[in-house]
Amino acid sequence: MRQFTAVVNPTAGGSASAAALLGVARLLREAGAELETEYSRSLEHAKELALDAGGRGRVVLAVGGDGIAGGIGGALSGTGAVLGLVPAGRGNDFARALELPTEPGELAQVLLQGEPRPVDTIEVESAFHDRTVVLGSVYAGVDALANRHANHAKLLRGAASYYAGGLRAVTTWRPAHYRVTVDGKEHPHTGYTVVAANSGYYGSGRLIAPDARVDDGLLDVVMIREAPRRLFFALMNELRTGAHVRRPEVTILRGREIRIEADREVPYGADGEVEAVLPVTVRVLPGALRVLC
Template structure:
């Protein structure tokens, strides 16, 4: 039976690359006999309705854009019990990198038509807003959330330089915070630059922040980079691309199924997930922490 597809496209992704990426793949799918519907730039409410309608008629919902688009769609598709396809067309494409997705239109179309779905874990985030949110790749608090904010304003740079520039800029101005991190009920306290709770090994356009992470193991990998001098952090930045930073004495790795985080600094500590802001980390005196839990096998993905 030939699959049918609903492509949801963020035309701003990748500096406007997404619309061009979808055209050859959609053409190849149609030539193979598949039904393909393409919708550009739906708003949040429309996105919910489009996903619900697509899943109800048996379509694969295909995310065309970056990690933020993918992550938001993953939650909606998971709740409806549907299947997600991914056409990476953003600046980072880190979850696609984690899944080993191909780059060429021919290989992408063949994957969408032929590859069986895999059950992939997601992250459930609470305590950062009124609603539970599902996230695909990682949740992070501290200097990397600040870097994500800088990336959004660095469109004047070539795409390959945006993330390195944002990382260096955020490190140059960062102030460490104090974090309380409880993993499966065991609490730790750190003076740190960042805390990352990862499902995927990659973030920040290819940085291998959590080398042990796997998307099908039912486990969260927690990376704490403790406070160090700005210059030392800048010098260690290249190590993050190949995962070599985990051997540094200021890096701690933890793992578990439920992570609770609070943090206090000179200013409120920003939190992000898959390139999108989530708000501010609850401070030490807050009644409830931010909570990240693994949801094993939460979504079926063509990969």
């Protein structure tokens, strides 16, 4: 029987993390599994807790949103430890990409009986030579600004906070001049954003890269060019289904190493965490993490 350590982000989705864990925890214990719970004080603390538990051979459960899932998954990347997800945040986009159930009974069965699946992770290297590893995507531009607004929203939750943040970001955005280098080949780009996607989803269920796969050893690079604002709002709506990829303003490349630079200070985000600016280099780490799904 598996032994679990749940690392909980008590701020993700208000009380949603505790509520989500309670339903699953009861079912895990009733099945005979051992479960210990740790509450993180910060993302760095969550990573430390996860590494300690993984080093003891326990399955680490990331309880919260994409920020804690990406932080813990990144910390466990390359260690051989097994990660389980209990989605309880605003977006839950990596869990969505893995098609994880949200109903407690179904999720408990995945955690108890699912086989660990090797998935790719993303190594992120900033201009200051800081290195981190995340799961879903790295995005630089108006979406990162929108994500920052959503993170600071007090009255809205989930998709509503992302949509409101997007409206606020687009109304003030000036197209940036990017230099995007994919596996050594340079691609000039002027527009709204550049996304290096391991998972197809970001921004609370928006299908930014419909053909992205978490286990193919590649990143999908989505670039949205300069366009009238009314067209960009139409593109935002099309992100719900992935229909935006048919627009001539959207270019998609694929590669293993991507460097993103810009002619001015442009924010970038990684799995919901938005506290950095370009330039940034990202690399895919094929099959570096084992996830129950």
